[in-house]
Amino acid sequence: MRIGVFVCHCGSNIGGTVDVPGVAEVARAYPDVVFASDTMYACSEPGQAAIVDAIREHALDGVVVASCTPRMHEPTFRRTVERAGLNRYMFEMANIREHVSWIGKDREANSNKAAELVRMAVEKLRLNAPLYPKSFDVTKRVLVIGGGVAGIQAALDCADGGVEVVLVERESTIGGKMAKLDKTFPTVDCSSCILGPKMVDVAQHPNIRLYAHAEVESISGYVGNFTVNIRRKATYVDWDLCTGCGLCMEKCPSRKSPDAFNEHVGVTTAINIPFPQAIPKKAIIDPTACRQFVKGKCGVCAKMCPTGAIRYDMEDEIVVEDVGAIVTATGYDLFDHTRYAEYGGGRYPDVITSLQYERLLSASGPTGGHVRRPSDGREPKTVVFIQCVGSRDRSVDRPYCSGFCCMYTAKQAVLTKDHIPDSRSYVFYMDIRAPGKMYEEFTRRAMEEYGVQYVRGRVSMIVPQGDTYLVRGVDTLMGEQVEVPADLVVLAVGAESSRGAPQLAEKLRISYDNYGFFMESHCKLRPVETNTAGVYLAGSCQGPKDIPSSVAQGSAAASKVLGLFARGKLESDPQISQVDVRRCIGCGKCITTCPYGAIEWMELRGETKARVIETVCQGCGICTVTCPQGAIQLQHFTDNQILAEVNALCLS
C-alpha cells in the first residue's frame, strides 16, 4: 500500500505548539508511507489541490490528514481523495488540533503525541478497504412536532414547497405561547392579529394534516424513512361533527375548571374551546372537571350539542404516519416562580407571572382586557415588574439569560400606561438586554415617553401590607435600599425547557443540554440541524427565543427539509455492521442488543444466522462487542483495525 501523510499547520492553531514539519518527517518513516509533507491549511483550495497532485504523482492508495476534528472536515477530505480517484474510505484523519495543540503548550510533548496519532491513523488505514454506499428512496413527508409560531412557520414553508406535512400539537389548539400574548414588541402590534392568519393557513393548507391534542408516542426508522406513532388523546368530542358553535360552553354547568389557556387567571367550563381564534376551533372536555366524569351524571353538553358530537366513551387512538424528516418545535415552558419563597412562593394573589399579566391585558382574556387585580378585581395604580425571575440565577439552577424578558417587560409597562393612564410602573432589572432591531429604542421609549421607572437592582422580598404589597429591593445605582408600595407585582419569569422535552429527545435520539433544551449540531454553523440525520430544530426547544428568531428558525428548518427532499434518493452510510456467516453461530445476542432493530434472522442452508438490515443499521457497534464469536464486524471499524491502532500506540 502507498500512503501519503499531510500534516496541517492550521495557521498557528497547530503550528504554534506542534513541530509540524518534524511530525511530517517522522511520519515518512512509518510503514507504507511513501509521501509526507506539511501544509499551511490542508482544507484550503491549494491545500486540497496539493493532496490531489500527490495522490496522482506518487500513485497513493490512501491518505492521512493530520489536522482538526473529523466532525468538521472529514467530509471535505473524503471528497478530495475521491476527486483524485480514490475510494472515499481510503482516508483517515488524525485530530492534532482539538486533541493536541489546543490543550497543551509543551511543544515537545505535543509533537510526540501528534506523531503517535498520525502513526495510529496510518496503521488503521493500512487495513482500510473501499466501501460503497447504497442509495434508498425518501418518503417526502415531514413531521412537525409542536404548533407554536416556529412549528407553524416550518409547516407552512414545507407545505408551500410541495411537501406533505404532519403537524402534531399537544394542546387542543395550535398557536403556542404567541397565541396567549396580547401585543408583541417592539411594534406593539396585536399578537393574535398577526398569528391568526398563519393559523388559518395551517388549517386550510391542502398539504398539512393537523393532529391537535396529540403527542408523539414513538419513532422508529432513520432519515428518509421514519415511522411515527402518534397518540391522539381523547377529546370526548367528535371533531368531525363539532362545528365550534360554543353552545356546549354556554350551557356547561361545571364552570370551575382550571383555565390553562388563561394561565389559571380565573376559571372556565369543563367543555371548552380555549379562545375564539383557536385552530382547530373544536371543543374538548376536561375529564378531571366534567361532572359526567367526576360524578357520573350530567350529560348537559350531549343534550345541547346540535350536531350530537359528544362522545363520553371516547378513548385515545394511535395513528401511524410515515415521514422522511422531522422538525421539532416544542417550544418552552415558564419557570415556576413559586420556588422564590421571598416573592411569596405563590401565596400572594396579586403577585402574578408575566404571561398571566398578558392574559389580563388581552381583550380576549378573562377580564376582557381590563387590568384588574386577581384578589379583589380592583384596578392597580402602581405596578411593579421584577425581571430575571428564574433567569441568570444560579441559586435556582437557571444560570442562563432567557433573552426576551427585558423586552416583554418594557412592552407590558408601556401597555399598563395605555390601559391605566394614571398608573405608575416600576421595573427592577439587572441589566437591560435589548440587542434586536429597534429593541433598545423601544426600552428607551418605555422610560422616556411612558415614564416607566427603571430601578437597577434585585428585589429581596415582597411583603403584604394590608391589601397592597411592599416590594423591597436595592437600587444599585443609588446605592440604597428602596421600598415600593405596589398594587400588583408582575414577575418576568424566565423560560425553561418544555415539559417532557428530554423524553421526546430520547425518542428522537437527539441530545439535550443540562436544562432540557435540544442540542444543535453546531452552535454557529449548523443551528437547526441535530446530530441525528433528518431531525431538525426550530424555535425555543433549542433555547429561549423571541418571535422573530423562532420564525426565522422555522423557515430555516423547512429549507433544510426541502433541501433533503430535493435529492431523489439518499445514500446510506456503508460504515455499518456485517455478519460473517461462517463464524455466526445463530445465538441471536446481537438481535437482542441492537437498539435500532437492525438485525434479523435469516435461513442459510438450513441454518439460522443473523443478518444486518443495511438501511436500518446506524453503525453504533454494540453488536460487535456483544458477539461472542467476533462474527459481526463494523465496517471501517473492524476489530483488526482498532487493534492495529492500539498496537501502534502501545508497541511502537
Next chain:
Amino acid sequence: MNLAYYPGCSGLGTSREYERSTRAVCAALGVALTEIPDWSCCGSTPAHALDHTLSGALSARNLVGAARAGCEAVATPCPSCLSNLKTARHRMADDGFRAAVGRLLDEPADALATLPDVHSMLEMLVTRVGLDAIRAKVRRPLAGLRVAPYYGCIMTRPADVMRFDDPENPTSMDDLLTALGAEVVPYPYKVECCGASYGVARNDIVARLSGRLLGAARDAGAHAVVVACPLCQMNLDLRQPQVTWPGGHAMDMPVFYFTQLLGRALGVPESELGLEQLCVDPAIAFRRAEQALAAREAEKAAAVRSGKATTVRASAAAGQDGPDEAGRAEGGRA
C-alpha cells in the same frame, strides 16, 4: 439514638431561660441529652470574621468531643452556634482546610472528615420527636393564643449548609405551635434581620429593623412573638423601649422562646421555663389569649341565640374555631 447537647455561651448568660426550658422540654419528651464534655466556644466570636481556620477549629473541637462521647448527632438551641458548627463541618470537606484545622487541634485530619452532624433544637424536636408525638403529650393547649413565629436570619440560611426547612419561608415552628393549639398569624418577616449584628455599633439600625418586626407582628394581630434565637430574643424583648415602632410607641409584645411555650403546653412547671426572666410581661399574651377566647365564645353563644337566620354565619364561625376545638379535645384526652 445518642444525642450530644451543645448549650452555647448565651445559654449560660443572656438566654438562661432558653437553656432551662430546652432541658425541661427534652426531659418531658423523653429526649436524653449528653452535654458535650468540656465544651468550649463554637467560634462565632470574632474568630469567624478574622480567621476561618481558627473558627473552624473551635467548632471542630466541640464536635470531636461529641464524637468521643459516642454521639452520632449534636443539637444546639442557639442558631449562631448552629451556623458556626455546621459551617465548620461543611468546610471540613476540603482537604486543605481539614489538614489546617487538624494541625491546630493536634488531631489527625482523617478524624475530622466524619464529624457528627449538627441540628437545631427545633429541627430535632420537629423531625426526630415528631409533631404527632408532641401533640399526643400536650396537656395544656395554647388555646386562643395568636403567635407570630420568627425564625431569625440564619437558622435556615445559607440553604446548602443548613439543609433545614424552606430557606425563605420556613414552616416548622408554625407547625409546632399549631400542634400546641396556638394560632399562627401570617407573618411575612419570618427570616428578616432583627439587626443583631449592629447591636453595639449602630443602635439606630437595630431600632428600625427590630421595630419593623414587632410592628408587623402587632399588625398581624399576634399576642406574642415566638423565637428560636438568643440574640433575636434579646433585641425584640429587651429593646422594646428603644425600638422604633411603626405607628406609635408601645411596649407590650411578649417575646417567647418556642421552648417556653412548648413546655407550658406540655405541662412543665413554670418554674422550669424561666418565664419570669422575660422583659415584657408574658402574662400580657396569656391574658389576651383568654380575652380572645372569651370573645369568641360570646359571639358563638349570641349566634346560637339569634336562631336559624344566622345559622350560616354561625357555622362559618365554628369552622374558624376548628383548630381550637381540636386542640382542646386532644388536651382533654391527654
